[in-house]
Amino acid sequence: MVLAELKNVYKVYRKGKIEIPVLKGINFKINKGEYISITGPSGAGKSTLLHILGLIDKPSQGDVFFFGKNAGEMYDHELSRLRGFNIGFVFQAFNLIPDLKAWQNVALPLHYQGVPKRKQKERALEVLERVGLVDRANHYPAELSGGEEQRVAIARALIINPLLVLADEPTGNLDSLNSEIILQLLEDLVTQQSTLIIVTHDPNIASRARKTVRLIDGQLKDA
Amino acid sequence: MNVVKASQIIIAASSIALSSAIFTLTIGAYQTSQAELSKLLDDINNNVLIVQRDWTVSSQVTPDFEREIKEYAEQLDGFDELALSAGGGRSTNKFSYYSILVTPNFFTVRNYPLHKGRIFASGAKEAVVGYDHRDLLGKRISVRGFNVHVVGVLKPLSRRGGPDRLVDGTVFLPYDIRGLTTPVEVFLKFNDKRTMEIAYGEIKNWLHKMNYPYTVGVLAELYGLKIRKNLRRTLGGALLGMSLIATIVMLINLYSSSFTLAIHRIREWGIRRALGASGRKIKFEAGLQNLRLLIIGHMGGAVLAVILNPVFEYFTDFKVTPTLFAWTVSGLLILTISFFSISPVLSWVGQQPPYLAIRGLATHIPRARNFMALIILITGIAALNVQLILKNSIEKHTEFMLGNLANDVAIYSSFLYLKQQSLTDPRGAAPLNYSDFLALLNSALADHLDAVSYVDNYYIFSTKSFKSDIQFFLRAYEAKYPELSGARIVLGRWPAQGRFETIVGSQLAQRMFGDNTSAIGKKLKIFGRTWTISGVFQGASRPTPGTAASDQVLILREDLKRTLPNGRGEIIVRKKPNVPDKIFEEIANFLTARHNSSDYRPVNALRRRDLAPELQDVISRLADSYSLLSLLILVLATLGIFTQTIINLRFKIRELSIRRAVGATNTQIWLETLIPATFLATMFAPLGALLGVAISAVVIKAYQITWNIPWVQVALSLTISPLIISCAITIAFKIFANKSIVEQMRTE
Numbered sequence: 001m002v003l004a005e006l007k008n009v010y011k012v013y014r015k016g017k018i019e020i021p022v023l024k025g026i027n028f029k030i031n032k033g034e035y036i037s038i039t040g041p042s043g044a045g046k047s048t049l050l051h052i053l054g055l056i057d058k059p060s061q062g063d064v065f066f067f068g069k070n071a072g073e074m075y076d077h078e079l080s081r082l083r084g085f086n087i088g089f090v091f092q093a094f095n096l097i098p099d100l101k102a103w104q105n106v107a108l109p110l111h112y113q114g115v116p117k118r119k120q121k122e123r124a125l126e127v128l129e130r131v132g133l134v135d136r137a138n139h140y141p142a143e144l145s146g147g148e149e150q151r152v153a154i155a156r157a158l159i160i161n162p163l164l165v166l167a168d169e170p171t172g173n174l175d176s177l178n179s180e181i182i183l184q185l186l187e188d189l190v191t192q193q194s195t196l197i198i199v200t201h202d203p204n205i206a207s208r209a210r211k212t213v214r215l216i217d218g219q220l221k222d223a
Numbered sequence: 224m225n226v227v228k229a230s231q232i233i234i235a236a237s238s239i240a241l242s243s244a245i246f247t248l249t250i251g252a253y254q255t256s257q258a259e260l261s262k263l264l265d266d267i268n269n270n271v272l273i274v275q276r277d278w279t280v281s282s283q284v285t286p287d288f289e290r291e292i293k294e295y296a297e298q299l300d301g302f303d304e305l306a307l308s309a310g311g312g313r314s315t316n317k318f319s320y321y322s323i324l325v326t327p328n329f330f331t332v333r334n335y336p337l338h339k340g341r342i343f344a345s346g347a348k349e350a351v352v353g354y355d356h357r358d359l360l361g362k363r364i365s366v367r368g369f370n371v372h373v374v375g376v377l378k379p380l381s382r383r384g385g386p387d388r389l390v391d392g393t394v395f396l397p398y399d400i401r402g403l404t405t406p407v408e409v410f411l412k413f414n415d416k417r418t419m420e421i422a423y424g425e426i427k428n429w430l431h432k433m434n435y436p437y438t439v440g441v442l443a444e445l446y447g448l449k450i451r452k453n454l455r456r457t458l459g460g461a462l463l464g465m466s467l468i469a470t471i472v473m474l475i476n477l478y479s480s481s482f483t484l485a486i487h488r489i490r491e492w493g494i495r496r497a498l499g500a501s502g503r504k505i506k507f508e509a510g511l512q513n514l515r516l517l518i519i520g521h522m523g524g525a526v527l528a529v530i531l532n533p534v535f536e537y538f539t540d541f542k543v544t545p546t547l548f549a550w551t552v553s554g555l556l557i558l559t560i561s562f563f564s565i566s567p568v569l570s571w572v573g574q575q576p577p578y579l580a581i582r583g584l585a586t587h588i589p590r591a592r593n594f595m596a597l598i599i600l601i602t603g604i605a606a607l608n609v610q611l612i613l614k615n616s617i618e619k620h621t622e623f624m625l626g627n628l629a630n631d632v633a634i635y636s637s638f639l640y641l642k643q644q645s646l647t648d649p650r651g652a653a654p655l656n657y658s659d660f661l662a663l664l665n666s667a668l669a670d671h672l673d674a675v676s677y678v679d680n681y682y683i684f685s686t687k688s689f690k691s692d693i694q695f696f697l698r699a700y701e702a703k704y705p706e707l708s709g710a711r712i713v714l715g716r717w718p719a720q721g722r723f724e725t726i727v728g729s730q731l732a733q734r735m736f737g738d739n740t741s742a743i744g745k746k747l748k749i750f751g752r753t754w755t756i757s758g759v760f761q762g763a764s765r766p767t768p769g770t771a772a773s774d775q776v777l778i779l780r781e782d783l784k785r786t787l788p789n790g791r792g793e794i795i796v797r798k799k800p801n802v803p804d805k806i807f808e809e810i811a812n813f814l815t816a817r818h819n820s821s822d823y824r825p826v827n828a829l830r831r832r833d834l835a836p837e838l839q840d841v842i843s844r845l846a847d848s849y850s851l852l853s854l855l856i857l858v859l860a861t862l863g864i865f866t867q868t869i870i871n872l873r874f875k876i877r878e879l880s881i882r883r884a885v886g887a888t889n890t891q892i893w894l895e896t897l898i899p900a901t902f903l904a905t906m907f908a909p910l911g912a913l914l915g916v917a918i919s920a921v922v923i924k925a926y927q928i929t930w931n932i933p934w935v936q937v938a939l940s941l942t943i944s945p946l947i948i949s950c951a952i953t954i955a956f957k958i959f960a961n962k963s964i965v966e967q968m969r970t971e
Contacts, residue, residue: 048965056884056964077888084886095881112887156885 009062024218037206040215088157092169147178235480239520242473244527246553301418340375478564496577596867601911603860608915610853619931637791653818655792715758724757728773880967
């Protein structure tokens with residue numbers, strides 16, 4: 001079953017009068033339950049591709065389909081809803097909100113789904129337990145180590161039982177031990193029903209995926 | 224983010240410019256008014272006492288008065304010279320203008336310079352004329368039975384106001400042209416102000432001792448000098464107060480902007496420090512950046528002051544010429560004061576460790592700016608409330624001064640009303656009488672009127688019922704007068720017809736009987752008949768045409784049963800709703816036509832705004848100045864709140880993008896930001912209102928205005944802050960929400 005599809009997607013960044021093409025006619029289908037790694041050199045457009053897949057960026061040209069619906073024809077609130085219920089993000093820089101406690105960061109997607117606060121906390125603690133951080137639930141991001149911060153970020157991505165988990169260099173800011181823990185967690189926690197896409201420039205991490213694609217010069221090539 | 228950086232620079236520069244413009248205009252206004260006042264003091268001799276005939280006292284003046292006052296004045300310290308005037312009147316021949324007999328030195332004592340020709344010689348059949356009659360120079364004219372040769376023309380002087388208002392249309396004849404005469408006014412010039420002030424008391428005592436029916440006063444005060452001084456003091460205070468409020472807002476805006484600009488450059492400064500720049504050097508560079516901003520803002524302020532000047536003058540009729548001196552002083556002031564808002568930012572910049580700065584990070588970000596946004600808000604609301612309360616209080620005070628005369632009422636008076644401290648000159652005014660009133664009632668004009676009344680006015684010099692010799696004004700009125708005059712009953716009731724009752728003003732009641740209550744039931748002997756006091760009313764605090772003043776006595780005209788020869792009539796009308804104001808002019812024409820003679824001035828409708836013009840002048844200028852300034856401050860405050868909102872969102876932009884990435888809609892985030900901010904704004908707005916009330920209380924106490932708070936408008940002003948905040952947040956959101964999540968995430 002096709003979960004998301006990119007059709008002839010182009011992305012061009014403009015710096016003043018200069019246009020920098022990043023993605024050049026990407027066609028890409030993602031099926032439910034896949035584990036895909038996207039590799040490529042720095043500046044190849046890996047993150048841009050992931051952002052477009054995650055509906056947080058728009059292509060300059062081409063279409064993005066999610067559940068067969070064209071995202072380009074959706075309103076902003078429809079896109080937000082689609083993200084909030086179906087897509088989990090894990091960023092290289094963790095992107096936790098410093099003013100919120102660990103459990104509040106994890107519960108954030110539920111907050112925007114309109115789940116009652118008590119339920120939010122219950123679910124957040126459950127997920128934090130799965131990532132082994134329940135005892136750090138009331139700590140602020142500044143009080144956590146880098147590895148712990150990324151585990152909180154994973155918990156936040158997984159709390160909605162997403163159909164699609166997008167991880168952008170999830171171990172980029174971590175040492176090898178913590179990297180292994182994070183990858184293991186992602187692979188264990190992402191269920192058979194979910195799709196996991198990891199963007200990485202590390203061949204060892206890429207090789208763990210069932211499918212690897214390379215992004216070179218703005219175009220996708222099977223590895 | 225260039226848009227944010229640019230908006231910070233624009234907001235900070237425009238705040239400085241606005242503040243600088245207000246300061247420049249304030250100083251300019253002060254300079255202009257001081258110069259005007261000094262010129263007036265130079266124009267009128269400031270060391271002159273005026274001894275005037277008191278017509279309310281019936282004592283006779285002996286022919287020796289002129290000689291005796293001369294002899295007395297000559298032995299006073301600092302006495303310089305004495306001038307006389309007498310027998311002012313209107314010509315009844317073809318030259319219908321005011322003439323007065325004066326001694327030749329009158330012109331130097333009063334400082335009336337010549338435009339052309341010369342001053343007449345004592346006793347000569349010659350005349351000097353005011354500027355309006357300059358065509359008569361060299362001609363022979365017949366004035367009050369004297370055939371005189373016009374030998375001189377005075378410069379235009381009416382603009383000096385006060386007692387000089389009629390000078391341009393006056394013919395001056397030699398004091399002794401008709402032989403022996405009694406002076407109406409004696410002008411005593413002294414060498415300096417101090418000796419004049421000492422002489423004032425001595426002459427007052429002397430007049431009292433000699434029982435001469437004259438009063439002594441300071442000539443300069445007839446020009447409303449006290450009022451003019453008060454006007455300038457009030458306006459100066461108002462402008463200065465508002466300038467300070469504007470400066471507080473400007474300082475906060477400057478702090479926020481310089482702080483934001485510092486954050487923009489923190490990475491650059493980190494690199495510079497890593498390359499060897501000292502913390503002091505970095506602080507200097509940051510200071511230089513702010514200094515440039517201040518200079519640009521202040522230069523913009525000069526342009527703005529020039530633009531605002533005609534606007535200010537148009538609204539307030541108050542000259543506020545922005546001079547180079549004013550601009551320089553305001554620049555120095557702003558530069559000095561700005562130190563307090565910039566130095567914490569410079570100190571913050573200097574404290575940032577290079578290892579963090581180089582990564583674009585800071586040890587801490589002061590949260591004071593949120594608190595400052597609230598201060599701006601409170602200041603803006605306070606300024607608005609000061610304006611609202613003062614405007615209302617001044618309006619109330621006008622009511623107190625002029626009586627509660629409605630705006631749809633007009634008065635047609637026999638009196639040529641000038642100013643409180645000028646001589647009231649009935650000559651040449653159409654003698655309105657009861658037959659005019661009846662004619663108006665029977666005319667078609669009456670169909671447009673809701674109510675019409677008539678009052679006869681009489682001077683009463685004393686009555687046997689009074690404890691002491693008290694002079695007062697008696698008004699014999701027609702039935703509708705109580706509702707038209709604006710007088711308000713404070714005790715008892717209006718007189719009932721046929722019972723020979725009277726009602727007295729509260730001021731007079733207190734003078735006569737100690738308090739209002741004691742006045743009720745007391746008897747007064749007026750025109751040989753006994754009248755019982757049925758009530759006490761509160762009217763205007765000073766006598767003006769039409770309005771019943773609190774030192775007057777009212778009786779029903781029908782009870783008087785006659786018209787006395789010295790009565791002067793006033794007709795008071797109230798137009799029906801929806802009838803245009805033109806009706807008042809038509810009535811004036813109707814009454815003028817009934818007394819169509821070149822000897823009389825046309826009958827004019829006096830409206831509320833025509834009474835006590837100098838008071839209205841103060842009121843409108845003060846109120847308009849405050850309105851304009853509070854508007855400017857609100858603009859500044861709004862700019863400041865926009866700055867704060869943009870800064871806050873700018874710092875939160877990354878967080879907002881994360882929230883959007885995990886599923887929040889723009890509307891959800893907007894509401895999450897809007898609700899607490901609007902709640903805070905709503906909670907803090909009453910503080911602003913309270914501050915406004917407190918400032919107004921101080922101003923009202925200082926200027927002894929009647930206190931009056933417009934509660935509804937004050938309550939409405941509370942809605943402004945949440946409104947501004949929500950607009951600011953919404954607009955700032957529009958700026959940021961349009962960016963993609965990825966773009967927002969890349970924001971440092």
